[in-house]
Amino acid sequence: xxxxxxxxxxxxxxxxxxxxxxxxxxxxxxxxxxxxxxxxxxxxxxxxxxxxxxxxxxxxxxxxxxxxxxxxxxxxxxxxxxxxxxxxxxxxxxxxxxxxxxxxxxxxxxxxxxxxxxxxxxxxxxxxxxxxxxxxxxxxxxxxxxxxxxxxxxxxxxxxxxxxxxxxxxxxxxxxxxxxxxxxxxxxxxxxxxxxxxxxxxxxxxxxxxxxxxxxxxxxxxxxxxxxxxxxxxxxxxxxxxxxxxxxxxxxxxxxxxxxxxxxxxxxxxxxxxxxxxxxxxxxxxxxxxxxxxxxxxxxxxxxxxxxxxxxxxxxxxxxxxxxxxxxxxxxxxxxxxxxxxxxxxxxxxxxxxxxxxxxxxxxxxxxxxxxxxxxxxxxxxxxxxxxxxxxxxxxxxxxxxxxxxxxxxxxxxxxxxxxxxxxxxxxxxxxxxx
Amino acid sequence: xxxxxxxxxxxxxxxxxxxxxxxxxxxxxxxxxxxxxxxxxxxxxxxxxxxxxxx
Amino acid sequence: xxxxxxxxxxxxxxxxxxxxxxxxxxxxxxxxxxxxxxxxxxxxxxxxxxxxxxxxxxxxxxxxxxxxxxxxxxxxxxxxxxxxxxxxxxxxxxxxxxxxxxxxxxxxxxxxxxxxxxxxxxxxxxxxxxxxxxxxxxxxxxxxxxxxxxxxxxxxxxxxxxxxxxxxxxxxxxxxxxxxxxxxxxxxxxxxxxxxxxxxxxxxxxxxxxxxxxxxxxxxxxxxxxxxxxxxxxxxxxxxxxxxxxxxxxxxxxxxxxxxxxxxxxxxxxxxxxxxxxxxxxxxxxxxxxxxxxxxxxxxxxxxxxxxxxxxxxxxxxxxxxxxxxx
Ligand SMILES: Nc1ncnc2c1ncn2[C@@H]1O[C@H](COP(=O)(O)OP(=O)(O)O)[C@@H](O)[C@H]1O
Numbered sequence: 001x002x003x004x005x006x007x008x009x010x011x012x013x014x015x016x017x018x019x020x021x022x023x024x025x026x027x028x029x030x031x032x033x034x035x036x037x038x039x040x041x042x043x044x045x046x047x048x049x050x051x052x053x054x055x056x057x058x059x060x061x062x063x064x065x066x067x068x069x070x071x072x073x074x075x076x077x078x079x080x081x082x083x084x085x086x087x088x089x090x091x092x093x094x095x096x097x098x099x100x101x102x103x104x105x106x107x108x109x110x111x112x113x114x115x116x117x118x119x120x121x122x123x124x125x126x127x128x129x130x131x132x133x134x135x136x137x138x139x140x141x142x143x144x145x146x147x148x149x150x151x152x153x154x155x156x157x158x159x160x161x162x163x164x165x166x167x168x169x170x171x172x173x174x175x176x177x178x179x180x181x182x183x184x185x186x187x188x189x190x191x192x193x194x195x196x197x198x199x200x201x202x203x204x205x206x207x208x209x210x211x212x213x214x215x216x217x218x219x220x221x222x223x224x225x226x227x228x229x230x231x232x233x234x235x236x237x238x239x240x241x242x243x244x245x246x247x248x249x250x251x252x253x254x255x256x257x258x259x260x261x262x263x264x265x266x267x268x269x270x271x272x273x274x275x276x277x278x279x280x281x282x283x284x285x286x287x288x289x290x291x292x293x294x295x296x297x298x299x300x301x302x303x304x305x306x307x308x309x310x311x312x313x314x315x316x317x318x319x320x321x322x323x324x325x326x327x328x329x330x331x332x333x334x335x336x337x338x339x340x341x342x343x344x345x346x347x348x349x350x351x352x353x354x355x356x357x358x359x360x361x362x363x364x365x366x367x368x369x370x371x372x373x374x375x376x377x378x379x380x381x382x383x384x385x386x387x388x389x390x391x392x393x394x395x396x397x398x399x400x401x402x403x404x405x406x407x408x409x410x411x412x413x414x415x416x417x418x419x420x421x422x423x424x425x426x427x428x429x430x431x432x433x434x435x
Numbered sequence: 436x437x438x439x440x441x442x443x444x445x446x447x448x449x450x451x452x453x454x455x456x457x458x459x460x461x462x463x464x465x466x467x468x469x470x471x472x473x474x475x476x477x478x479x480x481x482x483x484x485x486x487x488x489x490x
Numbered sequence: 491x492x493x494x495x496x497x498x499x500x501x502x503x504x505x506x507x508x509x510x511x512x513x514x515x516x517x518x519x520x521x522x523x524x525x526x527x528x529x530x531x532x533x534x535x536x537x538x539x540x541x542x543x544x545x546x547x548x549x550x551x552x553x554x555x556x557x558x559x560x561x562x563x564x565x566x567x568x569x570x571x572x573x574x575x576x577x578x579x580x581x582x583x584x585x586x587x588x589x590x591x592x593x594x595x596x597x598x599x600x601x602x603x604x605x606x607x608x609x610x611x612x613x614x615x616x617x618x619x620x621x622x623x624x625x626x627x628x629x630x631x632x633x634x635x636x637x638x639x640x641x642x643x644x645x646x647x648x649x650x651x652x653x654x655x656x657x658x659x660x661x662x663x664x665x666x667x668x669x670x671x672x673x674x675x676x677x678x679x680x681x682x683x684x685x686x687x688x689x690x691x692x693x694x695x696x697x698x699x700x701x702x703x704x705x706x707x708x709x710x711x712x713x714x715x716x717x718x719x720x721x722x723x724x725x726x727x728x729x730x731x732x733x734x735x736x737x738x739x740x741x742x743x744x745x746x747x748x749x750x751x752x753x754x755x756x757x758x759x760x761x762x763x764x765x766x767x768x769x770x771x772x773x774x775x776x777x778x779x780x781x782x783x784x785x786x787x788x789x790x791x792x793x794x795x796x797x798x799x800x801x802x803x804x805x806x807x808x809x810x811x812x813x814x815x816x817x
Contacts, residue, residue, distance in 0.1 A: 048780060049779050049780040049782070050782075051779045051780075051782060052779075060786070061786065061790060064782070064783050064786035064787055064790070065786075065787065065790055067783075067787075068783065069681065069781075069783035069784070070780060070783070278577070281541065281545070281577045282537065282541070284541070284544075284545050284548060285537065285540050285541030285544055285545055286540070288548070288600065288603040288604060288606070288607045289548050289607070290548075290604070290607045290608035290611065290612065290615070291608070312545070312577070313545070313546065313549045313560065313561070313564070314549050315549065315551040315553055315557065337552065337614070338551055338552050338608075338612050338614065338615050339551055339552055339553040340551065340553065341548070341549065341551050356611035356612070357608060357611045357612045357615075359607055425537075426533075427533070427536060427537045427540060452710075452716060453710050453714055453715055453716050453753065454716075468757065470760075471760075472760055472763060472764065473760050473761065473764045475494055475495060475764065475768045475769065476492070476493065476494045476495040476496055476727050476728075477727070478723040478726055478727055478761070478764070479723065480500060480502065480503070480719075480720045480723050480724055480727075481716075481720075482715070482716040482719045482720070482754070483719070483754055483757040487756075487757065488754060488755040488756050488757060489755060489756050490756040490757070490759075490760065
């Protein structure tokens with residue numbers, strides 16, 4: 001198993017689902033929001049508190065009950081624009097974890113007139129699982145607004161012929177929603193006030209969805225508010241977006257490269273995996289760790305390490321590339337619930353895992369590509385798992401040879417950030433790095 | 436290092452007891468527990484008497 | 491006593507707080523030599539003792555009762571002077587003349603730090619940690635006093651008291667006394683400070699209502715609900731502070747509100763009415779917009795329906811504990 005794990009085929013929908021399943025907190029990006037207004041001379045509002053939005057009291061209560069305190073970066077600009085009268089169209093780019101779902105859900109819930117029991121808001125998502133995730137946010141945020149009902153337009157949700165949907169919000173995949181509008185006429189498209197198309201980049205990567213989305217959009221009234229969201233905007237996504245959302249305002253959360261400045265990085269000299277394990281135990285004895293993520297190069301090392309840690313009494317979860325998304329999500333879910341507290345994983349599956357309780361990330365082996373060169377992007381992704389949610393990050397790299405020392409130096413040069421040496425035999429020294 | 440526990444719980448409540456016998460309450464404290472409502476700023480720190488749980 | 495809300499905590503509370511701090515200070519003095527040793531061999535002993543005392547606390551998880559019992563037994567064994575296996579070596583407090591004081595001090599500190607680091611970002615972790623802490627507390631009361639001392643120092647609102655600004659203290663020092671982390675890059679962000687305080691208060695609230703299910707000794711928890719009542723009463727007798735008071739009241743009530751309701755029934759309802767009718771307006775008066783999150787969550791929690799709804803969450807908690815007892 002000398003060769004590195006095969007990088008998973010870039011399965012956008014699976015990765016997006018994984019992010020959704022395992023994220024329950026805000027990734028607080030400090031990058032700025034760039035707003036391109038359709039009508040430049042209309043005032044640009046940005047809000048610093050939820051009160052300024054003059055939301056319906058039940059919705060404000062729902063937002064606070066979800067544990068929010070202040071609007072996130074993207075919400076500060078997107079929300080006033082989406083809630084403005086007369087309604088304005090929007091195309092927004094922001095990567096996941098920034099609060100865009102919460103934003104458009106709030107916009108939909110605000111636009112609904114509860115007295116009319118027919119669909120008024122349509123939201124399409126690329127897959128069944130992603131639709132369920134967004135549906136959960138709608139239910140959570142609408143907890144104190146029971147008059148507004150939600151129905152899932154997804155496969156397996158069979159309705160009787162000739163029925164008319166009473167729920168005011170429909171969330172589903174393009175195929176089913178299109179059938180409900182045109183084929184079965186469960187929905188009267190002329191009465192739709194808000195149409196949301198989420199994850200446009202994943203949408204066009206899924207066979208048939210682009211065409212179905214466009215056909216849905218064509219049935220909607222001219223004054224229907226169109227909102228489209230995507231993490232990336234390559235040419236193909238951009239062209240699709242412009243066909244869905246006429247005369248849009250555009251909001252871009254400038255995707256600043258993940259920075260390392262909130263993360264303290266160290267390296268430890270060890271001659272063997274046994275010495276690495278000893279260093280790991282000393283680290284556990286010196287600093288307070290809620291939960292840890294440890295990256296190994298091969299499944300064999302990961303398995304060995306998991307066994308050693310369990311013998312020491314740790315609750316260990318093992319995650320590796322050959323598991324399917326649902327399996328991976330289950331392991332991560334248990335890790336997020338604190339059933340297992342140490343996640344030992346190989347390179348492939350760590351992208352995008354945001355678990356707030358992760359106090360430290362340990363590179364048991366340094367990330368290298370197939371040709372043995374430093375894999376800087378993976379290094380950044382790995383140690384970016386700590387230091388999120390405004391917490392101080394801590395990353396410890398274990399160097400076991402001249403070769404890996406060389407890799408470490410090249411990584412250090414690439415990011416132009418000092419990686420301090422750490423003597424794990426000295427308790428005082430380790431204790432100092434924590435506070 | 437003194438062997439026993441360093442300090443008995445604040446004299447408001449003897450270490451382990453969940454309730455305070457009425458005999459150990461001051462007049463003010465008893466008044467507060469007897470009343471339908473507590474007075475702002477005057478809630479007794481001692482736990483209530485076991486026989487005054489239903490007002 | 492002055493009419494209306496008090497400016498500071500009662501004398502009895504402050505006296506208790508000072509006594510606990512003094513005892514912890516004496517304990518730290520007793521192993522000063524071990525702490526500042528330059529001798530390599532003694533340093534090794536200190537490392538082994540510290541690992542044996544603290545690593546089990548970081549291993550506490552919500553996976554099962556039997557795993558909790560394993561952690562508890564390892565800690566109890568160490569505190570009772572018997573050897574434990576840690577990192578493949580046999581370790582016991584007899585390795586140093588003040589080994590027991592050192593282990594007790596570091597263990598107590600670790601419980602509080604685990605609350606600060608883990609419960610802050612994962613509220614449910616409060617219960618498994620608290621049930622082990624309560625069990626250790628019951629068999630080793632000195633560790634309990636040390637837990638309180640560490641907790642009071644890192645989170646003065648757990649006493650509860652609001653430390654006054656004393657003449658001549660620098661801003662940074664006062665911020666540290668208030669519980670903020672102050673580094674060369676400046677004081678930590680308010681959200682991160684509130685999260686850490688919430689983590690420690692939730693751990694404390696959980697300890698007041700949880701008893702280690704495996705003891706055969708009757709009687710209440712070593713630091714029981716009478717302290718839950720004391721904390722709440724002392725908090726509500728004082729002028730509220732913006733953001734902090736609402737946040738910590740909500741945390742405390744969410745964790746052991748229902749246990750207090752079952753224990754003190756009508757008297758607890760009187761507390762709830764006082765919060766809703768008299769105390770809440772005082773909190774709103776000191777709260778600016780943008781800080782409304784914690785106030786609204788507290789307000790929502792105080793709606794009677796939530797308290798009843800909480801009955802279910804409490805039952806879920808009870809099944810959780812009986813699950814521990816059985817497994
Ligand atoms: N204003 C906010 N304050 C705190 N947490 C938020 C806020 N907005 C969203 N969140 C949380 O952040 C996480 C990501 O939000 P979400 O709306 O799903 O973002 P995205 O759709 O960009 O992934 C969710 O757990 C959500 O509850």
